[in-house]
Amino acid sequence: xxxxxxxxxxxxxxxxxxxxxxxxxxxxxxxxxxxxxxxxxxxxxxxxxxxxxxxxxxxxxxxxxxxxxxxxxxxxxxxxxxxxxxxxxxxxxxxxxxxxxxxxxxxxxxxxxxxxxxxxxxxxxxxxxxxxxxxxxxxxxxxxxxxxxxxxxxxxxxxxxxxxxxxxxxxxxxxxxxxxxxxxxxxxxxx
Numbered sequence: 051x052x053x054x055x056x057x058x059x060x061x062x063x064x065x066x067x068x069x070x071x072x073x074x075x076x077x078x079x080x081x082x083x084x085x086x087x088x089x090x091x092x093x094x095x096x097x098x099x100x101x102x103x104x105x106x107x108x109x110x111x112x113x114x115x116x117x118x119x120x121x122x123x124x125x126x127x128x129x130x131x132x133x134x135x136x137x138x139x140x141x142x143x144x145x146x147x148x149x150x151x152x153x154x155x156x157x158x159x160x161x162x163x164x165x166x167x168x169x170x171x172x173x174x175x176x177x178x179x180x181x182x183x184x185x186x187x188x189x190x191x192x193x194x195x196x197x198x199x200x201x202x203x204x205x206x207x208x209x210x211x212x213x214x215x216x217x218x219x220x221x222x223x224x225x226x227x228x229x230x231x232x233x234x235x236x237x238x239x240x241x
Contacts, residue, residue, distance in 0.1 A: 061115045062127045068111055069131025072104050077144050084148040085155060 079096055082088075088096070112124060 065127030066131035069128035073132040073135040
């Protein structure tokens with residue numbers, strides 16, 4: 051076998067290996083997406099960054115191994131390596147690593163965070179209870195004060211109205227009585 055063919059086979063095997071590594075890296079993204087929910091915009095951004103990095107890695111590999119000469123068999127090798135990995139162990143690894151990570155995250159993070167949240171709520175309730183009671187007491191006092199003032203005002207209006215009539219009547223009678231007193235005085239003076 052000639053040196054040229056050996057070099058081309060070596061580049062093909064390296065490209066196939068790099069294709070498998072690219073597929074493994076993409077599976078890492080798939081696992082992360084299963085474990086941590088992503089919005090569509092974030093998924094698109096991750097994919098964009100991933101493929102830019104892959105493009106740079108592929109062309110740097112081509113530049114190093116083949117002096118920048120782009121050959122079709124290199125892309126065929128990349129696709130062959132990625133396809134071989136995908137059809138062999140990819141779905142198995144993604145499924146089970148996702149499950150394992152979900153269990154680990156649930157045990158290490160979600161449950162302790164849930165209990166911490168419950169404890170913090172109870173502590174917060176205990177700390178705010180006196181303030182809530184004080185606020186309720188002040189609210190009741192203000193409400194009672196307003197009610198008392200309204201009743202007092204109503205009572206004054208009720209009491210003032212008849213008093214005004216009584217005063218007018220007294221004044222009227224007082225004038226009448228004053229006239230009688232004047233007549234009496236005049237009569238007493240004449241006697």
